[in-house]
Amino acid sequence: MIKLDSPSIKIVILGGLGEFGCNMMAIESGEDIVVIDAGLGFPPENTSGVEIIVPNISYLKENQKRLRAILITHGHEDHIGALPYLFSQVQVPIYAPPFAYHLIKQKIKGKYEKWLNKIIIGDYYQLGDIKVEFFPVNHSTPDSTGIILYTKAGILLHTGDFKRGKPLIGTNSINWKMLYERLPSRVRVLCSDSTYSIVSGNSEPDQIVEPHLADIVKKTRTKIFLSTFSSSIGRIKQALKVAKDHGRQASILGDSMSKKINIARKLGYLPGFENTVISVDKLKSLPSHKFMLIVTGSQGEKNSALMRLTRGKFKGIEISSGDCLVLSSSIVPGNELKVAEMIQKLSVKGVKVIDQTKAKIHVRGHALKDDLKELIKIFQPEYFIPIHGQYEHLLEHLLIAKEAGISRKNICILERGNVLQISSKGSELMSPVPSGLVFLKGTARHIIDSSVIDDINDVGGNGVLTISLLINLSNENRELKCFVDQVEFTASQDVLKNIKDYTQETLETAVADGIKLDRLDSLMIQRVDQYLTMKNILRPMIRINIINPNKTK
Template structure:
């Protein structure tokens, strides 16, 4: 029998309609606030949250009653020759459950009225720890949404870079701004994407309006798997990207195309738009009005006065909203810690032209696949240098086809060629534009650096231009790719070496312009880590926003806008929703921990066959090690001796419960290996109960045939 670990399990989510039940008590899910909102949180709230029922339990107690607890195993005879014929297995004595069953989501939680939906609450990784030195007040589960107030809940994008998703609720109607993904770090092996936690929407699927905003759209196909008829409002280019992304999942989303002159009415939500500058075409900020007040959401924004697409951030429109009275402003925080004003995109084109025209061999430009203006600059520079252009990387090819179809990317006929044709051209006649700026292992640039690309081989003297920023958390992967390229002999140019990149997020000086134009009564920094959020809060205060009206909150914190004042009222538990291959939610924190443990400490598998009545071993334990050196054979002999002694001790005590035996083996083997070799491998004990029958040995004469 294969047994698993005994520690408390966290719930998981399948790729089916989720439930609204929470995964942890409010006592273990703190909320965070700052700037006076602590007083608001204390008002009308209990000092300690109530304990919720329905703790996760293992189903390991369901052992078969036919095993029996025979204590006759007190005879510690280590000889196995008298243990009889083991060729038959008594299936009735086998424990079908044995505690090795991983019961995922068998809870019946009733704390917030969500339907069970046949699988219990299956969400992973609820927030369990405090973050921020002075954000130490625990808040209970939020009260019912205010009757005439607007409720905000960020399911992602606050206290992190990426995975942006914010839910707005008014009179039981919801509107979502952004639905993005986060790419995994090296500490999350095997994970492809990290999605926002959709569990807050579980009992609200019948009343959702969704706004897919800007480039924060990666999780939309997974959201549509929960409910496929959610309307998605976005600009022309964003709609095209969403349609292409959903087509890969065989989905046909309901798309509503808008621009800066559009005016949408979705239930109680009155939505207007204004142009914002960013690193992809046709970005829009949002003015969201409800009876609770007017809210501005900037999205990703910068104040480039000479943008490549000729569409700067519309400060006059933002000022007009300020004249109406902005009750709450959600502002991009990504570069709030950087002083001054970000460089303009206009300075990049001359640099690319100079680098490409002076290059003697192949040129490779790595950029974000959505940065159409940057790709256009590289194409223009290639044309001036008399080179052909080839796109590499699935997302790059797809996005540039969309941009060309919409008229956002132009090139003389014959300039753009396929990768197959580019591989046959002389190196000094081609420019490759590829993905992989963040060191993604399977991206084209990484495969070229490892010399695993099917068509292109990087050679000494090639020029690699990384026209992108370094996303926090990807430093190790990006520097690894740069080092491999340098080892080959290629010349690598980054934004630190030449003007080949500028950020799509405004610096602190630009954010001051936004605050002064909108003049909000309340401010809530979004889209950033804690240091960015705090810096953005100080910027808002410096422009005249009352410190008590600035809200610092992380994912899951619930903010209510009531009577023109924004305050934190509690927190819901939210976590990470992992995409592993084609599945969503099957992998959670425990599986990630297992993978990490195996990668760091290796694995030891122990198999013991026992008598199902006495619990005595019927043969020598089998010990198999993975991730250990060739000299581990002697080590495993010592482990086998530890296992044998432990099993005989247990049988001598009358123990024959496979589950408890497996747990004891795990503890003893883990302690032995750690004490002796300072290793912490994953231990997998397997106990196999079998029937033991003593067969009388007859003399050969007794079998002699009769004459």
């Protein structure tokens, strides 16, 4: 039992750090636990039989009596996609902003709906001894929020996924300085989005996209196809407005997008387009210059509307020579090859493909380096935890925090399974909780035994293996750590652990032997090559990323 005169916060990482997707963390304060987000991830393309990946929730099952709520920041799948699996194991109240609430309601309809609560952004919720506040942020889906936890041990602020500027839909985003000024005390722990920590500059406003879309539509006299993420309701609203302004009518093709647009309409987020959006049957009878089709499939997904159109006629619609395809989205890491192949096939057909490299028809949905630094400077938290990203992104965010004035010893790089306790005595890593990933398949989401995954993955494959080396040789905070990331390199967890152990040993030996840092790249690649050859695993592309917190930029 934690003594009342020495309160502490425990941060339990269940997913989303050291990886993209599977975002889930738990916060313990006294006898109360709240969970922030419950997301899924997707396996590499060539992982046979696996459809989705979710975090291991053994810790939640073991502590169900202490669970007070699951708090949802927004409605992207990497933040809500694990809820059906979680609810098959653990039932606990869910608190979600309006758009995410309706998405979740579709996922857990039936006996679990009673656990679902729609929050009012800006309101407070008392969950045991933890008081919770949801505040609005700008992101690429409506009603995105950050979360503040007021605990006896201090304030924890979780940014959620965010960028600067005003959202295209819904509540205005928070003014960080005004939020800082109204908080009753200094932020004890700041957990901040690291997705684009490796990209310099400031994020661009979403509003700049519309005139570029309008210019494309104005100059095009053939059919226009536009593909974006199905949850990007703001971008869809921009496309519909441009279509309406230029005398085109539009249809939606793709079940996931249609469902989300129906929710947005229900919430009043798409007013004024009643005469613009028509059925596909009506649209296909229109002349080409009156035609816009908004479709799923910007990531080259096999059964998406756009991929079916790429293969031939779909729903009576055909994408033909001279038509225009606007890809208004970024490419999710791991999908580059699929998207490139799709563009190639369409280009061979004579389709004009416009993506973000050719026109400003997409902007990033996450904060960039300068945004992140500004946020840290405003709050000057006692402790800083980079979240939401692979190790490369977390380690870069570490450097940003250091430049913003946070002491290195108060910046915590965590990974799945870590438990960090923060108290008046400082921060301390506690015994880890069960972690790892759960592999699911089929509509019933059956669990695939991990040994099967190992059999599938042990043969290895091509892809990218990134080894990040954190090297801090200062006397005060000496650190030598290795982190391993994979993209499309489908080695088993055991193989990755062995690579991590092997590179850690190599790093420590190299530093002890006085090997210069500029020689570490080739040494690490050589040693990893030796290990892969010994295990008969096909060699991926190997990237070495050296992070030196003491190096002046």
